[in-house]
Amino acid sequence: MKVRIVALAITTLLVSAGHAQEVQETFNGTRILNGHSTETLKAKVLQFRIEHRFGDMAGANGGIDNFFGFDNAADIRFAFEYGITDKLMVGFGRCKGTGAPYAGLLDGFVKYRLLTQTSDNRMPINLAVLGTSSLTYAKKVDDLSLIQSYPEFAHRMAYSAQINISRKFGERVSVALMPTYVHRNLVNTDDVNGLFALGAAFNVKITKEFGIIGEYYPTFQDATLRTDLSNSLSGGVEWTTHGHNFKIVLTNSRGFGETQFIPYTYSKWIDTDANGKKVAGQFRLGFSITRNFKL
Amino acid sequence: MSTQTTMKQLYIFLIAVLLLSTSAIYWGENTTVPAAKKALDVEAMTVEDALLMLGDDTMIHYMSNVDPKLVAVGEELIFNGWTTRDGKKTDRISHYFVCTDCHSVSREFEDISSQSPEDRLNYAKEQRMAFLPGSTFWGIYNRTSFYNKDYIKKYGDLVLNARDSLENAIQVCAKYCSSGRHLEDWELEAIMHYYKSLELKVKDLSLSENDLKNLRKYGQLKPEERKELIQKMKDSYVQGYDATFLETMPREERRYGEGGDVANGEFIYEASCLNCHANGRLTYLILGKNKLDARMFWRNRKNYKDKSLYQIVRHGTFSKPGRRQYMPLYTKEKMSDEQLNDLMAYIKKLAEK
Numbered sequence: 351m352k353v354r355i356v357a358l359a360i361t362t363l364l365v366s367a368g369h370a371q372e373v374q375e376t377f378n379g380t381r382i383l384n385g386h387s388t389e390t391l392k393a394k395v396l397q398f399r400i401e402h403r404f405g406d407m408a409g410a411n412g413g414i415d416n417f418f419g420f421d422n423a424a425d426i427r428f429a430f431e432y433g434i435t436d437k438l439m440v441g442f443g444r445c446k447g448t449g450a451p452y453a454g455l456l457d458g459f460v461k462y463r464l465l466t467q468t469s470d471n472r473m474p475i476n477l478a479v480l481g482t483s484s485l486t487y488a489k490k491v492d493d494l495s496l497i498q499s500y501p502e503f504a505h506r507m508a509y510s511a512q513i514n515i516s517r518k519f520g521e522r523v524s525v526a527l528m529p530t531y532v533h534r535n536l537v538n539t540d541d542v543n544g545l546f547a548l549g550a551a552f553n554v555k556i557t558k559e560f561g562i563i564g565e566y567y568p569t570f571q572d573a574t575l576r577t578d579l580s581n582s583l584s585g586g587v588e589w590t591t592h593g594h595n596f597k598i599v600l601t602n603s604r605g606f607g608e609t610q611f612i613p614y615t616y617s618k619w620i621d622t623d624a625n626g627k628k629v630a631g632q633f634r635l636g637f638s639i640t641r642n643f644k645l
Numbered sequence: 646m647s648t649q650t651t652m653k654q655l656y657i658f659l660i661a662v663l664l665l666s667t668s669a670i671y672w673g674e675n676t677t678v679p680a681a682k683k684a685l686d687v688e689a690m691t692v693e694d695a696l697l698m699l700g701d702d703t704m705i706h707y708m709s710n711v712d713p714k715l716v717a718v719g720e721e722l723i724f725n726g727w728t729t730r731d732g733k734k735t736d737r738i739s740h741y742f743v744c745t746d747c748h749s750v751s752r753e754f755e756d757i758s759s760q761s762p763e764d765r766l767n768y769a770k771e772q773r774m775a776f777l778p779g780s781t782f783w784g785i786y787n788r789t790s791f792y793n794k795d796y797i798k799k800y801g802d803l804v805l806n807a808r809d810s811l812e813n814a815i816q817v818c819a820k821y822c823s824s825g826r827h828l829e830d831w832e833l834e835a836i837m838h839y840y841k842s843l844e845l846k847v848k849d850l851s852l853s854e855n856d857l858k859n860l861r862k863y864g865q866l867k868p869e870e871r872k873e874l875i876q877k878m879k880d881s882y883v884q885g886y887d888a889t890f891l892e893t894m895p896r897e898e899r900r901y902g903e904g905g906d907v908a909n910g911e912f913i914y915e916a917s918c919l920n921c922h923a924n925g926r927l928t929y930l931i932l933g934k935n936k937l938d939a940r941m942f943w944r945n946r947k948n949y950k951d952k953s954l955y956q957i958v959r960h961g962t963f964s965k966p967g968r969r970q971y972m973p974l975y976t977k978e979k980m981s982d983e984q985l986n987d988l989m990a991y992i993k994k995l996a997e998k
Contacts, residue, residue, distance in 0.1 A: 374925070394740070521935045557937065644740060644968075
């Protein structure tokens with residue numbers, strides 16, 4: 351009987367307004383650019399991700415000498431991510447790591463979508479909660495003044511927790527706010543273990559398949575601390591096809607994962623050279639390619 | 646006398662005894678029932694029983710009874726692709742589709758002898774049903790021919806043994822059409838019982854009062870009258886649905902919605918396209934009733950690519966390693982060129998072009 355009711359719902363009521371309730375494709379894919387979106391993979395979908403950040407396009411380390419960064423790799427990530435239910439997903443990946451400070455990273459995350467925006471505005475927003483962690487397995491160094499000395503195993507680990515809120519306005523424009531807390535078990539003396547950031551992002555769809563994205567993750571920090579560090583600012587374009595989502599990004603951050611790009615973005619879009627002159631250049635191209643498999 | 650003839654007579658005899666004994670029980674309980682109501686209720690009979698009663702041959706997949714427990718199992722397999730057996734969830738038939746993604750389980754035509762896509766669409770609109778690429782399972786038990794006409798172009802020799810065998814047709818569908826696996830014997834048996842539960846009744850046929858009257862007094866009919874009645878009954882429903890594959894409409898023949906029925910088109914978009922694409926239920930391409938999606942189709946209207954409705958409706962996509970789920974094609978019988986033009990008319994309106 352239960353089956354029959356479900357069947358009736360599918361075969362006869364699909365033509366009603368039922369399917370139009372939830373707002374779809376607020377963001378295309380589970381990531382905005384560096385950070386997560388409120389989207390999750392559907393149940394039983396396995397996604398393989400290849401993500402790459404090249405070297406500096408310009409500035410002292412860029413230019414024609416390394417073909418505008420293409421000869422260098424700031425970070426590379428391979429990952430498998432999986433939708434346990436339509437709302438709950440997990441991911442496990444491996445990053446090269448930027449080396450500043452982490453290298454050879456294993457990462458994992460759990461994301462759960464609590465709220466979904468509806469077209470009648472009864473639910474005006476999407477909301478997902480995200481927990482990530484990373485573990486570096488790089489060989490430790492002898493210099494105890496460096497984070498990479500990892501005196502204890504726990505020092506190799508870092509975590510983040512995020513509340514990801516988004517809303518789609520009309521058919522083309524989506525915005526998101528991502529309050530995030532990042533905790534690192536071992537930091538430099540001029541840093542803080544617990545760091546707050548408030549990410550913000552937008553996505554404007556030009557066509558069904560093509561969109562423009564911006565993302566910014568400012569951190570809240572003591573001005574006397576973390577003075578060398580910058581905030582992750584990224585812009586990009588995306589192209590979506592059936593089963594694939596290509597993103598090409600320009601960003602000043604080098605590493606993947608909230609435990610890298612939020613606390614450890616050193617590069618700046620506009621920097622000052624040795625002569626005190628402002629120069630642009632510490633940003634890089636990156637891409638991510640995803641492929642979905644239905645299990 | 647041949648064995649077959651003897652068997653026919655035996656069936657007729659057994660059915661007659663069964664009917665008489667049932668009537669006897671009825672009379673025994675209430676002897677005051679007026680004589681007029683004791684007449685054979687032929688309309689409640691199954692078409693198969695009525696045909697056998699008239700002396701027709703048995704079908705290859707003839708089943709003498711329906712087991713309600715197996716029907717329930719078969720129903721679960723059809724709708725969910727799995728069931729519970731010995732306390733455990735069974736392996737899914739397909740990881741990508743269930744049968745009802747492409748086939749309905751209810752009547753699809755007012756006049757079930759019709760194969761007209763217009764009649765089918767009108768009935769679907771009246772009943773608010775999905776407008777699917779596959780033929781309905783309702784009455785499939787009474788059909789004798791499957792994977793007809795052009796399906797050989799898609800499945801080749803695979804359909805040769807499936808054309809006259811319902812069991813083989815189910816296996817081809819489970820393994821190839823649903824990108825799944827062959828069914829185990831118990832699964833096939835359960836699905837057959839489920840199909841048997843959806844078999845046609847005489848009342849579903851558009852028989853005249855005179856034909857029904859003749860059926861009631863079948864014992865008095867001459868052999869040729871019986872043959873004629875058998876033929877009339879068989880002409881009242883489709884023995885095997887045609888499947889005509891069409892090529893992508895040439896660009897110069899496309900009307901891009903001009904003169905099309907927007908209301909029909911909107912229904913087709915909802916009841917066909919969104920049946921699978923809404924919320925990305927079966928596919929990664931999420932579609933909705935919005936301008937961006939409509940503009941994607943409108944922009945590609947002149948192309949010979951998957952994003953052109955003229956192409957994708959007629960060819961669908963193909964199952965391939967890494968992406969086994971695919972879009973089935975719509976045959977001429979399941980969506981006419983006129984209906985495709987209606988769909989384009991709606992797309993044009995939605996795209997505000």
